[in-house]
Amino acid sequence: MEKSFDLSLVNDFISVGILLTAIALNTLERLESCVKAYTYNSWLLFLLILVPAVTTNNPHLYVAASLTLATKGIVIPLFLRKIVYQQKLVHQVQPYISNLLSLTLSGILITIVYASLSKGISVTGFSNHALKISIAVILIGLLIMITRRKAITMVVGLLFMENGLFLTGFSLTSGMPVIIELGILFDVLMCVIILGVFIIQIRHKFYSVDLDKSTTIHDQLTTLKG
Amino acid sequence: MTSMYIYYFGLLLFIAGAIIPLIYPQKMKRFAYIFPTVGACAFAAFGMYLLFDHPLDISAVSITPLLGFVFRGDAISGFFILLISILTFSVSVYSMGYTKNMANKGVMGVLFNTFILSMYAVILSGNVITFLISWETMSIISYLLVTFDREEESASAGLLYAIMTHVGTAFILTAFLLLYKYTGHMDFAGIKEATNDIPAGIKTIVFVFAVIGFGTKAGIVPLHTWLPRAHPAAPSNISSLMSGVMIKTGIYGILRIVVDILGVGPEWWGIAIIVIGAMSAVLGILYALTENDMKRFLAYSSIENIGIILLGIGASMVLASNGLHTLSAIAMTAGLYHTLNHTLFKGLLFLGAGSVVHATHSKNMEEMGGLIKLMPYTAFFFLIGSVSICALPLFNGFVSEWLTFQALLFDFKSASAVAKLIAPMSGAALAFTGAMAIACFVKVFGISFLGMPRSQHAENAKETSTSMLAGMGFLSLFCLLTGIFPGHTIKLFSSSVFLLTGADYSSSGMGILSMREISSSISPLSLFIVMISLFIAAVFLVRIFGGKRKITYGNSWDSGIPSLTSRMQYTATAFTNPIRVTFKKIYLSKRHTKVSYALKPYFAKAIEYRDDITPFFEKYIYQPVTDFIHSLAGKVKHLQSGDLHLYLGYILATLILLLIFWS
Numbered sequence: 001m002e003k004s005f006d007l008s009l010v011n012d013f014i015s016v017g018i019l020l021t022a023i024a025l026n027t028l029e030r031l032e033s034c035v036k037a038y039t040y041n042s043w044l045l046f047l048l049i050l051v052p053a054v055t056t057n058n059p060h061l062y063v064a065a066s067l068t069l070a071t072k073g074i075v076i077p078l079f080l081r082k083i084v085y086q087q088k089l090v091h092q093v094q095p096y097i098s099n100l101l102s103l104t105l106s107g108i109l110i111t112i113v114y115a116s117l118s119k120g121i122s123v124t125g126f127s128n129h130a131l132k133i134s135i136a137v138i139l140i141g142l143l144i145m146i147t148r149r150k151a152i153t154m155v156v157g158l159l160f161m162e163n164g165l166f167l168t169g170f171s172l173t174s175g176m177p178v179i180i181e182l183g184i185l186f187d188v189l190m191c192v193i194i195l196g197v198f199i200i201q202i203r204h205k206f207y208s209v210d211l212d213k214s215t216t217i218h219d220q221l222t223t224l225k226g
Numbered sequence: 227m228t229s230m231y232i233y234y235f236g237l238l239l240f241i242a243g244a245i246i247p248l249i250y251p252q253k254m255k256r257f258a259y260i261f262p263t264v265g266a267c268a269f270a271a272f273g274m275y276l277l278f279d280h281p282l283d284i285s286a287v288s289i290t291p292l293l294g295f296v297f298r299g300d301a302i303s304g305f306f307i308l309l310i311s312i313l314t315f316s317v318s319v320y321s322m323g324y325t326k327n328m329a330n331k332g333v334m335g336v337l338f339n340t341f342i343l344s345m346y347a348v349i350l351s352g353n354v355i356t357f358l359i360s361w362e363t364m365s366i367i368s369y370l371l372v373t374f375d376r377e378e379e380s381a382s383a384g385l386l387y388a389i390m391t392h393v394g395t396a397f398i399l400t401a402f403l404l405l406y407k408y409t410g411h412m413d414f415a416g417i418k419e420a421t422n423d424i425p426a427g428i429k430t431i432v433f434v435f436a437v438i439g440f441g442t443k444a445g446i447v448p449l450h451t452w453l454p455r456a457h458p459a460a461p462s463n464i465s466s467l468m469s470g471v472m473i474k475t476g477i478y479g480i481l482r483i484v485v486d487i488l489g490v491g492p493e494w495w496g497i498a499i500i501v502i503g504a505m506s507a508v509l510g511i512l513y514a515l516t517e518n519d520m521k522r523f524l525a526y527s528s529i530e531n532i533g534i535i536l537l538g539i540g541a542s543m544v545l546a547s548n549g550l551h552t553l554s555a556i557a558m559t560a561g562l563y564h565t566l567n568h569t570l571f572k573g574l575l576f577l578g579a580g581s582v583v584h585a586t587h588s589k590n591m592e593e594m595g596g597l598i599k600l601m602p603y604t605a606f607f608f609l610i611g612s613v614s615i616c617a618l619p620l621f622n623g624f625v626s627e628w629l630t631f632q633a634l635l636f637d638f639k640s641a642s643a644v645a646k647l648i649a650p651m652s653g654a655a656l657a658f659t660g661a662m663a664i665a666c667f668v669k670v671f672g673i674s675f676l677g678m679p680r681s682q683h684a685e686n687a688k689e690t691s692t693s694m695l696a697g698m699g700f701l702s703l704f705c706l707l708t709g710i711f712p713g714h715t716i717k718l719f720s721s722s723v724f725l726l727t728g729a730d731y732s733s734s735g736m737g738i739l740s741m742r743e744i745s746s747s748i749s750p751l752s753l754f755i756v757m758i759s760l761f762i763a764a765v766f767l768v769r770i771f772g773g774k775r776k777i778t779y780g781n782s783w784d785s786g787i788p789s790l791t792s793r794m795q796y797t798a799t800a801f802t803n804p805i806r807v808t809f810k811k812i813y814l815s816k817r818h819t820k821v822s823y824a825l826k827p828y829f830a831k832a833i834e835y836r837d838d839i840t841p842f843f844e845k846y847i848y849q850p851v852t853d854f855i856h857s858l859a860g861k862v863k864h865l866q867s868g869d870l871h872l873y874l875g876y877i878l879a880t881l882i883l884l885l886i887f888w889s
Contacts, residue, residue: 096871109882116885139881146874154870 014048015133022140026102031091034156035080042072064181071185076192083196094149109139130171137164151199229275236268240343247335258335263318270311276304298352301721306349306478313470313573314342320577320697321463341367348475353413354402365391371464372456380459387456394442401435418487436483444476447506450529458521462580469528470573485726496543504655507533511662518798519589520579531568535561541633548640551729557633558723559731564626571614574701578608585687591798593681594674600687605675607698612667614705622708669801678792710754814840
């Protein structure tokens with residue numbers, strides 16, 4: 001009994017770690033750090049799955065954990081780092097809003113999530129905190145996508161959202177069937193690869209990965225129509 | 227069971243007709259019109275079966291256990307099936323010649339067959355879902371046919387049509403949902419049984435919505451704007467079908483929902499229908515009068531005729547709510563008779579107009595003239611159509627308008643003062659409409675068929691092919707037959723009248739229309755015989771007493787001017803000028819006269835005259851609404867900025883709002 005109590009505490013700690021990496025993303029100035037934050041986030045996610053895997057000795061969870069580590073913890077970060085290095089000039093994040101405002105908004109988001117999920121949701125999985133944190137991470141990921149200018153930061157935001165979703169699923173069910181997790185991981189991998197290719201293509205075509213300038217496509221289309 | 231086989235046989239033929247033109251060989255495309263010709267005969271037999279025998283359930287596919295495609299026929303649908311079949315037969319025969327040199331022949335064949343099938347489906351629908359799906363299919367296919375020639379004008383007409391018809395469908399959908407909510411039934415039979423559960427207020431809303439929704443399709447006056455633009459834009463065989471039967475599906479909807487399902491309502495329902503009918507009739511014919519585009523003119527005339535049909539139906543509703551069921555049956559007979567007649571002669575006139583447009587390559591009457599010598603048969607059939615639509619005796623329009631007059635006069639017997647007041651006024655409106663219709667068709671026939679050719683094209687016009695003439699001839703024959711045998715015709719659809727009003731009106735005798743209630747009667751058949759014998763007698767008398775005469779041919783009298791030119795003739799605009807001046811207040815016309823003088827004020831070199839009428843509804847109702855929607859759309863457009871971040875922001879905002887308000 002004592003052991004399981006320890007386990008939930010450990011898991012809560014790890015979840016908080018995941019949330020912290022997401023919050024940290026708000027203040028990071030350089031693209032490399034963003035990728036690093038994502039790496040830590042993924043490793044924490046791996047740990048989160050590993051702990052119940054060890055305690056319950058469930059082979060499914062082992063597989064899920066190792067796959068998470070392999071794709072999210074190693075392959076995707078390496079790929080992202082490569083893309084970042086390819087961008088020769090500016091490695092700065094260049095957000096629309098100041099870091100302080102970004103942090104404040106994240107805080108508000110977390111408050112809303114905690115306030116609205118405090119009642120009425122019964123968790124069948126292992127932790128109520130993990131659920132709230134996971135939704136907070138999803139929203140912060142979305143916030144990052146909205147407030148950052150560059151395509152690669154948008155990819156990072158998307159990946160954070162995906163990790164949040166993974167955590168939501170895990171907190172509600174204590175591990176989905178392996179085949180589903182396998183599918184999701186594969187999807188994410190493909191998604192990142194495709195987005196990476198797109199980023200490179202966008203830079204080739206428009207000499208910038210600043211998505212601000214993608215509105216010009218829209219404008220051109222409207223003028224064509226008009 | 228034979229009837230089922232006939233039904234499936236007809237269905238199969240139309241489907242075959244829709245598929246065959248897709249097969250490549252050009253020779254196969256002929257079958258696109260041969261199959262529906264036979265199919266129409268089969269469906270006509272099926273419609274007769276429904277009219278004479280018992281209602282029929284046709285087993286069909288079910289989508290879910292709750293909902294399915296249900297087709298069901300009764301006497302009311304039988305009547306409309308018969309209408310569609312008669313016109314389809316003639317139009318199919320006509321189309322064999324008409325589409326010979328048409329581009330995209332195969333597509334035309336497919337659309338033609340599916341269009342007719344969708345109209346059958348609307349009429350035979352047994353429940354709400356089937357009805358709506360068929361209704362929308364009909365609208366979409368007719369949209370494709372309106373924009374068939376891919377010209378800019380057709381495209382804008384098609385857009386207007388699509389918008390109007392969908393607004394109409396929205397009203398119909400709301401009416402159906404209300405019916406479903408208060409009766410718990412989706413099928414029409416179930417709704418009809420449970421109508422007593424519907425509160426009176428809801429019934430009124432359903433009535434208003436059904437009239438607006440179906441009225442849009444039928445072309446009642448404030449909602450008519452699409453009609454004069456969409457009907458002329460379609461190829462003529464399709465215009466004939468659209469004007470002849472498609473707008474009748476709107477009448478069918480009003481009959482089915484208001485008269486059949488909702489049953490006898492308060493008196494003001496009927497009065498509202500009468501007022502709408504009178505307004506459509508008067509304004510329709512007044513606008514028709516100023517129109518120089520032949521097909522657009524016919525489309526306006528369709529609005530007028532829909533008005534006349536509604537006058538009969540409205541009178542029937544008023545009488546029914548006063549408990550005068552036999553009189554109500556007579557009024558309903560008038561309405562249905564005019565529905566049948568309008569199908570026949572408007573179909574005929576549109577086919578005639580199609581032949582003329584086909585031969586002269588112009589829709590403008592001012593460029594025609596003298597066609598009676600070049601296209602004598604077409605002119606003859608067109609004349610029969612014109613005489614019928616002007617309600618002159620011997621032809622069918624006379625019978626139905628006479629009946630409608632009687633129906634309106636019956637309204638005196640209703641209790642309320644309003645009905646007593648409305649009845650003579652709408653009768654006067656109908657009389658006015660009749661007079662104007664004659665002026666209109668004198669103008670159309672006179673300007674385009676008589677006189678001298680006004681353009682090169684009119685000079686080179688040739689008589690159309692045999693199949694086109696056959697199609698028109700068939701309809702002309704029907705116009706005559708329903709005109710001189712009204713008793714038989716009424717007997718044909720007396721079962722649908724019985725179903726709608728609960729009473730029977732059977733006129734006695736073969737060619738005699740008599741009403742015991744007010745002891746008025748008329749016999750078109752004896753009129754016909756008298757006229758024929760008078761004619762023969764006159765010929766004989768001339769032969770006997772006239773002696774021998776020599777026929778000499780000479781030029782028309784030309785007042786001493788060296789030669790007559792076509793520019794000396796009355797133009798279409800000039801012909802209608804007196805009427806336009808009289809009704810200046812309705813037309814809101816603006817005249818412009820510009821004279822350039824060689825020597826002022828005696829020698830005018832050129833006089834330019836223009837007379838524009840202001841389309842009241844378009845300018846003062848539709849234009850402001852359109853502008854408002856445009857400005858609203860302009861404001862909404864800012865939401866779609868093309869900025870990815872903003873779009874993501876919308877998602878975030880939505881998520882947060884959901885989190886806050888949902889939990």
